[in-house]
Amino acid sequence: MKPLAQTEIDVTLPETADVVAKTEADWKRFFSLREMGVYYALFLLVAIISSLTTYMGGMNYLSVVNLTNVLYQSSLTGIMAVAMTVILITGNFDLSVASVAALAAAVLIGTADFLGFWPSVCLAMLIAASAGLLNGAIVQFVGINAFIVTLGTMTALRGVVLLYTNGYSLSVQDSHVIATMKAFEGGRHNVGLLILAAGLLLFAFGVLRLLQTPVAGSRLKPAALGMMLGGACLLGFSWATGAKLVVPNPVVFMAAFAGVVWFVLNFTIVGRRVYAVGGNPEAARLSGINVIRYKLLAFVLSSASAGFAGVLFASRLRSMNPAGLTGAELTVIAASILGGTSLFGGAGSVVKTLAGTLLLYSLTNGFNILNLGANYQGLIEGVVVVGAAAIYTVGGYRRNPKAR
Numbered sequence: 001m002k003p004l005a006q007t008e009i010d011v012t013l014p015e016t017a018d019v020v021a022k023t024e025a026d027w028k029r030f031f032s033l034r035e036m037g038v039y040y041a042l043f044l045l046v047a048i049i050s051s052l053t054t055y056m057g058g059m060n061y062l063s064v065v066n067l068t069n070v071l072y073q074s075s076l077t078g079i080m081a082v083a084m085t086v087i088l089i090t091g092n093f094d095l096s097v098a099s100v101a102a103l104a105a106a107v108l109i110g111t112a113d114f115l116g117f118w119p120s121v122c123l124a125m126l127i128a129a130s131a132g133l134l135n136g137a138i139v140q141f142v143g144i145n146a147f148i149v150t151l152g153t154m155t156a157l158r159g160v161v162l163l164y165t166n167g168y169s170l171s172v173q174d175s176h177v178i179a180t181m182k183a184f185e186g187g188r189h190n191v192g193l194l195i196l197a198a199g200l201l202l203f204a205f206g207v208l209r210l211l212q213t214p215v216a217g218s219r220l221k222p223a224a225l226g227m228m229l230g231g232a233c234l235l236g237f238s239w240a241t242g243a244k245l246v247v248p249n250p251v252v253f254m255a256a257f258a259g260v261v262w263f264v265l266n267f268t269i270v271g272r273r274v275y276a277v278g279g280n281p282e283a284a285r286l287s288g289i290n291v292i293r294y295k296l297l298a299f300v301l302s303s304a305s306a307g308f309a310g311v312l313f314a315s316r317l318r319s320m321n322p323a324g325l326t327g328a329e330l331t332v333i334a335a336s337i338l339g340g341t342s343l344f345g346g347a348g349s350v351v352k353t354l355a356g357t358l359l360l361y362s363l364t365n366g367f368n369i370l371n372l373g374a375n376y377q378g379l380i381e382g383v384v385v386v387g388a389a390a391i392y393t394v395g396g397y398r399r400n401p402k403a404r
Helices: 002-030 033-055 064-089 097-115 117-142 146-165 175-186 192-212 222-240 249-267 269-279 281-286 291-317 328-338 350-369 374-399
Strands: 188-190 246-248
Touching: 033 350, 064 097, 064 246, 064 249, 064 269, 064 291, 064 328, 064 350, 097 117, 097 146, 097 175, 097 291, 097 328, 117 146, 117 175, 117 291, 175 249, 175 291, 188 249, 192 222, 246 249, 249 269, 249 291, 249 350, 269 281, 269 291, 281 291, 328 350, 328 374, 350 374
Parallel strands: none
Antiparallel strands: 188 246
């Protein structure tokens, strides 16, 4: 009987060693710069700016008013960046989002006085979605690279905006439409208790996942720790604001849209197929996935979200300058890159994209508080984006040396 027992021990120990090694590798990967870099950068930036503003006797950077302002400023870019993440995951690119948003805003402002607000919103959204369908059709059926196609439509749609406005600024005159726009874009909600509840649920769900995962015999799930950390951050934020955070509608829209896209990408068959389409289109096609359909829908989603951002932009100002939102597409793409979304498809995270968006606007907000000039802002933001891309690229090479 002793030789049998010894044999069982000899078989079990290597398996346990493999489990431990895999678990350690999972934790190291989870806390690596490639996986968590955008969060490290965001927390470090907030800490530095808070320290500088306190030292210089300026306004409190972490005040509820300023945090709400950062969220509000980043909301439109955040909406477009979430959809940009989806289209990048599918392996495509969209440079036309800012022009689509500007066209939707111009259509809304130009027609709201005689059509009414909601019919004009529907018309603007229809035109925006049609632009995305046009982009997708040219890319998928004609076979032209998405970068070239959307670069062309970006220029063409900006020309359409100039033709539509005749080079002049448009504004809304009807008082009822103006009131509706103010209510739609400027409405405010107290989401403090909602953030508290979300933090508690996320933290509890992470703890349950850890408790349900045996320590021996299977690998621990680093994602469980991620949920706990996310829940702890939300709880800390709720405590800092006294569970009272009043945010305008665009922030609510951004959070709701990001939540839906995050859920679809992570917990549905559609989400798994989106990642498969971007990771290996031929393998996805052979497995029965309609690759063309998913890539087309990604273009439509991107342009539709840009159209909605344009509607919010027009509702915020109740006017539209033909040069409005120029260059916004670069900020949207930068936010996705900062979040670690691959430019080659198959990888991306909605939550990290939002963190990248907040990082960019925290930089801008901090520069304004510290009275730094616009030249410094552009320089530092450019360095941050290139640095983030370098971190993700080097991290990818280390994980897959054959990629070189």
